[in-house]
Amino acid sequence: MKKLFIIFILLQTILFADAEPLQKIKLQLQWKYQFEFAGFIMAKEMGYYKDVGLNVELIEYKNGMNVIKELEEKRVDYAVTNSIISYKNNKLSKVTLLATYFQRSPLIMITQKNIKSILNLQNKKIMISSNDQFNSTLTTLLNYFNIGIQNNTFVEPTYNIDDFINKKVDASTAFRSNELYLLDKKKIQYNIIDPVEYGFPTTGNNTFTTYEKVKDKPQEVKNFLSATKKGWEYALKNIEEVAKLIHTKYQPNKSLEHLIYEGKIVKELMLLDLYEIGEINKEFVLRAYKQLIKNNKLDKDQMPNKLILDKTDLNQWIKQKYIEETQNTIALIIGLFLFLIIILLLIWSLKMKKEIKRRKIAEKELKYLAEHDPLTNLPNRILFTDRLKQAIKNATRYSENIAVLFIDLDHFKNINDSLGHNAGDILLQTISKRLNNSIRKSDTVARLGGDEFSVILDHFSHIDTIKSVVNNIINSVKEPIYINNQKIYTTLSLGVSIYPQDGIDTETLIKNADIAMYKAKDNGRNNYQFYAQNMSKKAYERVILENQLRQSIKLKEMEVYYQLQIDAKDDSIIGMEALVRWNHPNMGLVSPNIFISLAEDIGFIIELDEWVTKEAILQFKQWYLDGLNPGILSLNLSIQRVEQDGFISSIENILNSNLLATKYLSFEITETKIMKNPEKSIETLNKLHKLGIKLSIDDFGTGHSSLSYLKKLPIDKLKIDRSFIKDIPKDLDDMEITKTIIAMAKNLNLNVIAEGVETKEQKDFLVQNACHEIQGYLYHKPSPADKIKQILQGK
DSSP states (O other): OHHHHHHHHHHHHHHTGGGOOOEEEEEEOSSSSSGGGHHHHHHHHTTHHHHTTEEEEEEOOOTTOOHHHHHHTTSOSEEEESOSSOEETTEEOSEEEEEEEESSOSEEEEEOTTOOSGGGGTTOEEEOOHHHHHSSTTHHHHHHTTOSTTTSEEEOOOOOHHHHHTTSSSEEEEETTTHHHHHHHTTOOOEEEOGGGGTOOOOEEEEEEEHHHHHHOHHHHHHHHHHHHHHHHHHHHOHHHHHHHIIIIIOOSSOHHHHHHHHHHHHHHTTTTTSOTBOOOHHHHHHHHHHHHHTTSSOTTOOGGGTBOOHHHHHHHHHHHHHHHHOHHHHHHHHHHHHHHHHHHHHHHHHHHHHHHHHHHHHHHHHHHHHBOTTTOSBOHHHHHHHHHHHHHHHHHHTOEEEEEEEEETTHHHHHHHHOHHHHHHHHHHHHHHHHHHSOTTSEEEEEETTEEEEEEEEEOOHHHHHHHHHHHHHHHHSOEEETTEEEOOOEEEEEEEETTTOSSHHHHHHHHHHHHHHHHHTTSSSEEESSTTOOHHHHHHHHHHHHHHHTTTTTOEEEEEEEEEETTTTEEEEEEEEEEEEETTTEEEOHHHHHHHHHHHTTHHHHHHHHHHHHHHHHHHHHHTTOOOOEEEEEOOHHHHTSTTHHHHHHHHHHHHTOOGGGEEEEEEHHHHTTSHHHHHHHHHHHHHTTOEEEEEEETSSOOOHHHHHHSOOOEEEEOHHHHTTTTTOHHHHHHHHHHHHHHHHTTOEEEEEOOOSHHHHHHHHHTTOOEEESTTTOOOEEHHHHHHHHTTO
């Protein structure tokens, strides 16, 4: 009977082992349903939360709600918000940051196109919510540049993009995934102010809970984070599928196209190449914390020890809970035994520990003395050089810029000679403190020797940041200094060098900043000079853009778009032109008018041309393998590439490796550029033509080619420039010129195609005058490969 009872109990255990109810928890979202919360949504939809014993209720944001307050007052268990640090009334909120999903916050500020930097926001009208004005990723940036209610007009947001478009405000807070999509779709010009580009780290989609929750239910927290990570992994691998689910089931106030766009932006913001999903960059959090202290937004006695989840503590609490629940008696015995051993060891090793502590203190003091200036306590040349080397490594890895400032006090020798070296030492100590107070917390100031100081500025993308810091430094030194009851005025001369254009190593950067400092002295002292004296703001931004352009292919920012070419007689597709587009991570799609000319100036056009050629040929080959008929591929050819040694061999290698027949290829080269060196161009183009590749003259009619050279060129087609097409039928001169070009092409047995055709009237005119091949927005605008494939498939 006893055995039967035991078997009955075991059967009950097996049958009802899975009957334990799921733990109900509430997750408060910071906004309405959208792709920004796809990780949480998919963790629920895919059952990842249920797999770890959780029943998660997603709570949508309601107008006027404070999500952190909901968490603090325990109406919810977890909350998602955009602020990296949550505070109110100069106090840290009693919450703990569990995970950061957007390593770059989507929250930015958009400005009208005449406002190009944050310095232009003074006395402007800004649309910003009360929460974003006092507790957001933009707060420290606005405070740093003195943008506040004292000199600006702040209005609450209407969340209607037309208010910005109609210029009712000069600037407005915005999300990369929302307002930028709407503005781009309406082709509205704007500028962006991003705190990251001014050296202020920001994050978004931060998940918080209370510190008590982490400590009391660590396993629940760990399970919640692991399931959420799986949800994000699924969402980012299946953006379109997830967007359709959210659009259908959760019915956000967005189109499906908008949700897919948002999904791609979200994936970029998560910086998956650098961070694990949900990883917290503690350095960024603490830097934001220090910035809030500096701006008097937090009391100095606020301690951030509970602000960030420590996974080590979490695992320890999980282990401790298990011990308490399952092995209390054993743990108590072991604890007492270990306690007795520790007491004995403490008695035995007390002197040894004191000795170790003394040695560590001594070693720390020696290291400090070796790396710091004994007079000012600033880093010395050794430590400064080491930090500059590290900054260069980081800048090289992330394609960033560094500025080195070289500072020399004006007429310092006169003070030493007249007041003595003791007064000179006091002056140097005072100046060092003022320099430290004038720079950002992320920057380094050092004394290199004598009256020479140097500063490292990193994490910036605008020259305005350098100018702001430099002006702070110069103004701080102008205030009088009292030494031995005497009022002393001093000034300084300052030189600036910038990595990488002014040097790629520590020695060169310091040397060039020193040279620029002497230029400042030559210009009358009490001023600053950049190493390149004539470098304007526009030229400096060009240097930054040049550096980013060189990295664009490696960072997979370049894309090939295609514009269809049509036979207007039956509207059939006869081919398409491959066009390169630069999808810049901050600027969006950069106009080809900007980066193509820059690429030509710096010689990058050759590498860019080769990349487009390979990508487009591979795509065309795939379309043909898929049974589609894309026609002839037209590729733009730069004159620099034509004149490059080995050009023909490189084309042959590309063709051989991709096995695409030359009859499907056509190269376009601009008329004006051929005429710069026509004899050499004719020789190279003849070799290209012998390979079976068709050749076209692009932008025909805008250059100065002669008929004698035109007859010698091995060309098959002329492309009429869009400048002659756009005013047809209003401009009679353009109509006559176009007729002439068509007639000349026919007389030379050349085909002719017109680009920039946008209206039916233009098409009818061209067809009536025997130009049937057409390219332009009337039929199709340039589009990425996936869109073109749908067109080829008849979709």
